[in-house]
Amino acid sequence: MRAFAKILATVYALLLYGFIFLPVVVLVLFSLQATQFPIPPFTGPSTRWYAAVLADTRLTTGLLHSILVAVGSSLVAVTLGFLSAWGFARFYLPGSAFLRGLITLPLTVSYLIIGMGLLVLFNRVGIPKSLAAAGIGHVVVNLPLCFAIIYSQMGDHQINIERAARDLGASEWKVLLLVTVPVMAPAIFASFFLSMTFSWDEFVISFLLTRFETTLPVEIWNLLRSGLNPKTNAVGSLVFGVSIVLVVAFELLLFRRKQS
Amino acid sequence: MSTKPASERATPWALVTPALLWTLCFFVLPFAAMALTSVTAKDGSFTLSNYAQFFENPSYWRAMVNSLQVTAIVTVVSVLLAYPLAWILAEQVPERFQRLALMLAVLPFWTSYVVRSYSWLLVLAQNGVVNRVLTGSGLFADPVQLANTRLATVIGFVHFFVMLLTLTIFANLKQLSPSYRKAAADLGAGPVRTFIHVILPLTLPGIVVGAFLTFVLAIGDYITPQILGGNNELLMPQLIMMQIGRRGDFPLASALAIILMAVVTVAYLASARWLKIERA
Numbered sequence: 001m002r003a004f005a006k007i008l009a010t011v012y013a014l015l016l017y018g019f020i021f022l023p024v025v026v027l028v029l030f031s032l033q034a035t036q037f038p039i040p041p042f043t044g045p046s047t048r049w050y051a052a053v054l055a056d057t058r059l060t061t062g063l064l065h066s067i068l069v070a071v072g073s074s075l076v077a078v079t080l081g082f083l084s085a086w087g088f089a090r091f092y093l094p095g096s097a098f099l100r101g102l103i104t105l106p107l108t109v110s111y112l113i114i115g116m117g118l119l120v121l122f123n124r125v126g127i128p129k130s131l132a133a134a135g136i137g138h139v140v141v142n143l144p145l146c147f148a149i150i151y152s153q154m155g156d157h158q159i160n161i162e163r164a165a166r167d168l169g170a171s172e173w174k175v176l177l178l179v180t181v182p183v184m185a186p187a188i189f190a191s192f193f194l195s196m197t198f199s200w201d202e203f204v205i206s207f208l209l210t211r212f213e214t215t216l217p218v219e220i221w222n223l224l225r226s227g228l229n230p231k232t233n234a235v236g237s238l239v240f241g242v243s244i245v246l247v248v249a250f251e252l253l254l255f256r257r258k259q260s
Numbered sequence: 261m262s263t264k265p266a267s268e269r270a271t272p273w274a275l276v277t278p279a280l281l282w283t284l285c286f287f288v289l290p291f292a293a294m295a296l297t298s299v300t301a302k303d304g305s306f307t308l309s310n311y312a313q314f315f316e317n318p319s320y321w322r323a324m325v326n327s328l329q330v331t332a333i334v335t336v337v338s339v340l341l342a343y344p345l346a347w348i349l350a351e352q353v354p355e356r357f358q359r360l361a362l363m364l365a366v367l368p369f370w371t372s373y374v375v376r377s378y379s380w381l382l383v384l385a386q387n388g389v390v391n392r393v394l395t396g397s398g399l400f401a402d403p404v405q406l407a408n409t410r411l412a413t414v415i416g417f418v419h420f421f422v423m424l425l426t427l428t429i430f431a432n433l434k435q436l437s438p439s440y441r442k443a444a445a446d447l448g449a450g451p452v453r454t455f456i457h458v459i460l461p462l463t464l465p466g467i468v469v470g471a472f473l474t475f476v477l478a479i480g481d482y483i484t485p486q487i488l489g490g491n492n493e494l495l496m497p498q499l500i501m502m503q504i505g506r507r508g509d510f511p512l513a514s515a516l517a518i519i520l521m522a523v524v525t526v527a528y529l530a531s532a533r534w535l536k537i538e539r540a
Contacts, residue, residue, distance in 0.1 A: 009348045016345045017365065020423060023379030024368045026389055030382065080279040087275030103279055106287050110480025112497050113517050117290030120297050120510055140286045143279060172271050201372050204482055217374050224378060228385060236375035243370040
């Protein structure tokens with residue numbers, strides 16, 4: 001009975017792992033095929049479509065734009081999130097609970113609706129579509145996240161260190177920069193990283209708020225109009241590879257931190 | 261407590277104002293603009309015709325029904341598939357391999373969302389892998405229509421949410437103290453009874469949170485139904501994007517977006533109440 005349950009569990013786990021990995025394996029496998037269509041049978045490895053991706057200036061500039069928007073919007077989101085988290089955690093403010101709720105409110109609204117709201121507003125005010133407009137949208141979705149992560153990590157033990165610094169004559173801004181920021185570095189780093197990955201992968205806001213210059217997910221979307229295309233496989237595999245490297249690096253960083 | 265000088269009282273507001281201003285200008289204000297647009301007629305007068313259209317036009321109404329059906333199916337199937345996997349990872353896999361096994365189980369989570377949907381299109385296409393296997397094995401004479409169906413949308417969604425829910429349910433199971441299980445065993449309960457009467461009820465609040473997250477993310481998603489489901493059967497986000505893209509009808513799109521948001525809010529209120537009862 002026990003052995004039977006064990007076998008059943010193993011089979012179930014393997015089936016689900018198969019389901020989870022099936023599309024990724026198919027994606028990567030057929031990106032390595034030289035034929036015009038990424039469909040079976042597999043006819044042997046070739047880097048033809050990777051070369052085609054790297055030669056496609058629309059995709060490479062899309063990549064640059066994506067990095068630009070991800071870094072820029074994450075910097076703004078982390079800075080605003082950290083400052084407000086510190087303000088709410090350390091000082092008494094009237095209406096604090098309501099204001100904190102307001103900052104985290106965008107978390108409950110879908111990206112589509114946030115993007116549409118900005119589109120309608122920018123349209124009324126006359127702000128043209130641009131990468132900056134998409135960046136603004138990315139800050140809207142990532143600021144609550146950064147705020148929530150950093151606010152939750154502001155423990156009481158840090159208050160004493162800050163008090164000590166103040167007693168030794170440091171000004172508020174000096175305390176912030178020389179004491180609080182270094183102590184909060186893991187939470188700041190984690191929220192920055194999370195913002196980066198969300199912004200990097202975000203489609204619908206960028207789709208609505210950019211026009212000629214756009215981000216990589218939107219360029220990939222444009223590729224999809226041509227149907228099944230090995231170039232899409234290649235660029236998708238590249239994006240996947242970059243993400244995996246980032247995630248593994250993040251894991252190793254955290255792991256080393258925990259051990260030391 | 262001594263009274264602080266004015267400059268020091270100003271500090272906390274200087275810290276929180278930028279974030280509050282950002283939220284007001286780029287979240288609250290856009291929402292107000294959207295609400296205003298949804299009730300403004302072409303000549304600038306007040307109108308509810310955009311909302312009336314939703315209730316009068318059966319195809320719009322249909323999109324909402326489709327969205328609710330697909331989201332409900334996705335939520336239920338994802339929870340049912342993810343729970344056993346999370347349980348196996350937490351209970352059956354040796355402690356030192358758990359982190360690795362979990363990381364592997366959610367690895368495709370990190371592919372681009374657009375690319376992940378496209379990958380399923382490759383798998384489910386007329387001449388894709390699944391159809392090759394089906395026709396090759398002689399089970400079916402002709403390829404089966406899988407892409408551009410509701411089934412494809414559901415598969416794409418379930419793939420994503422199984423990974424998300426495995427993560428959250430796994431975390432939930434690991435948080436349970438082992439003494440619960442020991443106590444149940446001491447009182448004579450077998451593994452099955454322990455699971456049904458102890459483990460499952462204790463992880464239920466976490467499941468509800470995960471299910472709610474699935475519901476909210478799935479019902480607002482445009483990418484998966486557009487790529488995998490196609491235009492044979494529209495879901496709400498597709499209908500909204502269609503008003504913006506093809507017709508440039510911002511007032512109708514705004515009204516539809518607000519209706520969709522209202523539905524999500526109702527779902528939130530319903531599950532929030534239920535959650536509180538569960539926790540008490």
